[in-house]
Amino acid sequence: MTVLLKVNSVSKTFGGVVANRAVSMEVEKGTIVGLIGPNGSGKTTLFNSVVGYHPIDEGSIRFRAQEISHMRVPQIARLGLLRTFQQTRIYGGMDCVQNMLISRSMRKASFLELFHRQTGEGVERAENLLEFVGLYEKRRLLAGDLSFGQQKLLEFAMALMNEPEMLMLDEPTAGINPTLINGLIDRLKRANEEFGITLFVIEHNMRVIMNLAQRIYCLAHGEVLAEGLPDEIRNDKRVIDAYLGAH
Amino acid sequence: MQVSNNGQSSFTSKLMLYGGIAVVGLAAPLLFPAYQAQMAELWLFVVFALTWDLVGGQMGYNSFGNVVFVGVGMYACAVVQVGLYYEVSEYTDARGGGTEFVFDQGQYLTGLVAGLPVAALLAALFAVVLGALVLSLRGHYFAICTLGLGIAMGELASGWEWIGAGSGMTPAEPPRSMGNINRLHYYLAFGLAILTFCAIATLLRSRFALAINAIRDDEDKAEAMGMYTTRIKVTAWTCSALFLGAAGGIYGNLKRFIDPTETAFSGATIGVWMVLMAILGGKGTLWGPIIGAVVFQITKELTWTYILGWQRVALGVLIVAIVVFFPEGIMGRLKILFPERFGHRVETPDEAREEGR
Secondary structure (H helix, E strand, C coil): CCEEEEEEEEEEEECCEEEEEEEEEEEECCCEEEEECCCCCCHHHHHHHHCCCCCCCEEEEEECCEECCCCCHHHHHHCCEEECCCCCCCCCCCEHHHHHHHCCCCCCCCHHHHHCECCCCCHHHHHHHHHHHCCHHHCCCEHHHCCHHHHHHHHHHHHHHCCCCEEEEECCCCCCCHHHHHHHHHHHHHHHHHCCCEEEEECCCHHHHHHHCCEEEEEECCEEEEEECHHHHHCCHHHHHHHHCCC | CCCCCCCHHHHHHHHHHHHHHHHHHHHHHHHCHHHHHHHHHHHHHHHHHHHHHHHHHHCCCCCCCCHHHHHHHHHHHHHHHHHCCCCHHHHHHCCCCCCCCCCCHHHHHHHHHHHHHHHHHHHHHHHHHHHHHHCCCCHHHHHHHHHHHHHHHHHHHHCCHHHCHHHCECCCCCCHHHCCCHHHHHHHHHHHHHHHHHHHHHHHCEHHHHHHHHHHHCHHHHHHCCCCHHHHHHHHHHHHHHHHHHHHHHHHHHHCCECHHHHHCCHHHHHHHHHHHHHHHCCCCCCHHHHHHHHHHHHHHHHHHHCCCCHHHHHHHHHHHHHHHCCCHHHHHHHHHCHHHHCCCCCCHHHHHHCCC
16 A cells, blocks of 8 residues: 555644644545544644645645645645645535536646637536536525535545545535534545545544544644544543543 | 526617617718717727626635735826827926927827737736735735835835826827817727626636636635635736726826826726726626626716816716615616526526425
C-alpha cells in the first residue's frame, strides 16, 4: 500500500491558541480513514492546513510524495486533493447541473479553454452523478433552493465530478435526515470502491464512522490522542474520556 | 440564463428582435436628428451598463471604479487625436483654442481611428494592473476601494499639466466641413454597443460565465474546487475595461470637453449611473443592463428638460425607489415571475409535499 497523504508533525497556532501540535498521520491510497475528536480539538484546522487554506507553522504535508504545505488552495485542488466544507458550500444562484459542470476537473485544461463555448460535454456525466446521489429530479432547480441535506448531497456530487484522487469530507452527515444517513454511508463506500477515491472523513456520528472507516485517528487538544482500527478506538479508554470530558 | 429554445419559432423571434434593434438603431439619427447626441449617449450608457454588469452582476464584484476606465479612455483618445499632429503640451497650454490647432477631415478621422483602439488597450492595461492589486479584496472593501480609485484618478488628472490639469482638455475639434459631427459619434457609439453586446453574449455562453457566476455565489468554494479565481476576476475586469476605454474615447468627443473630475473621472455621475442602470434593468442578466440604460437615459433626459434644477433630486429619488422597491430590477422581476422562461424549474408546493420535505 502506498501512502497518499502524509502529515508529519504539523503544528498550527492562532495567536496563543495551539490548534494543532506535532500532528502526524498517514492516509493510504484507496482506504477510508476517519478523524474524530471533541469539538475544538483541531480537526477542521488540520483539514484547512492540508488543503492550503492557511500556512502551517511547522512540519510537512506530502501528497503523493510531493510537498504541498507551501502551495495555495487551487494548486492543491488541481493535484486531485479536494475537500468539502462543514458549512455546506454550493453555488446557490446556479442550477444543479451548472454547479456540476463548473466543478468538472480542469486539471489538464489551459486558462484559454475557459472561453470555449459550452458544449453538451459533461452534461451526461453530471446527470449520472446527480442520479447517483439522488438529485436527478432536482437537476434544474437553483441549488440555493435545495434543502440543507440536499445541498450536502450536491456538494458531494460536485466533488465526485471533479474526479479527485482523494476527498476530505468535513462532517458529511451533519444536518442530514437520519433516514438518509445509511444511504449516504452506502454512497461514500461506493465512491471509494467504484471510483477508487481515497476518503479522509471528519465525523461526529460514531455509528457512521465506525461503519465507514478502516482506520481512525482521534484528536484531542490539538494532538493525536489515539489511532487504530475502529474496534480499538471504540474501546480506547483515553478516547472515551476525551469525549466524556474526563481528559 | 438563456431563454429556452423552441427551435424555429425562437429563432425567428430572435431574428426579428435583433433586426428590429438594428433598423431602429440605424434609422434613429435620420428620423430624430435633434436628439443624436442624447441617443449616442444612450448607446454609450448601454456599453457602461453591460460592462459593469459583467463584473458587478455576473461576478458579484460591485465596482464603483469602472469610471476609471472611461476616464483613461477619454484622455488617451484625445491625446492620440491631438498628438498625431501637434505637440500635446502646447495644445493644452493654449487651452485647445486658437487658430493654430486645426484638424482637417482626414486628420480628424485618422485621429479617431487610431485613438479609440489606444483608448481601449490602455484602459485594459489599467484594469490588469489595478485588478491585480484590488481584486483580492472582497465585498464592501472592494466597493469602497474602487470608489477611492476613481477619486484618486480624478485628482491625478487634475494635477497633470501635460493633459491640461484642472482646466481640462478639448479633444480634436472636427472641421466645419464635416457637418453635424454628432451623427458620426452616434454611429460609432451604436457600433461599439453592438460589438460589446456580441462580445458579452459570447462570453456568457462560455464556461467562463459559469466560472464568474461561481465566484459570485461562493468564491472560497470555487478556489477549493481548483479555480484560479484572481486570474479569472482580473480577466473579467479587463474585458469590461477594454470596451469602457473605447466608450470613454467616444464620450470625450461627444462632450467636446474633458474635465478631469466632472467628465472623465466623474464617480458621482456616470460612475454611479452605470451601477444604477444595471440594477434598474436587472443585475446578472444579459438584457437587463440594456433595458436599464434605455429607461435611465429617457428618465434622465426628461427630468433634465422638464424639471431643470431638480434633475439631480429626481435621480436621487429614482435611486432610492429602485433600491427599496425594486432591488431585483426589471429582468430580475421577470425571472422571478416566469422562471421557466429562463431555464430554471421551480418546485410547486404540491411537488415538495409529495416528496415529504
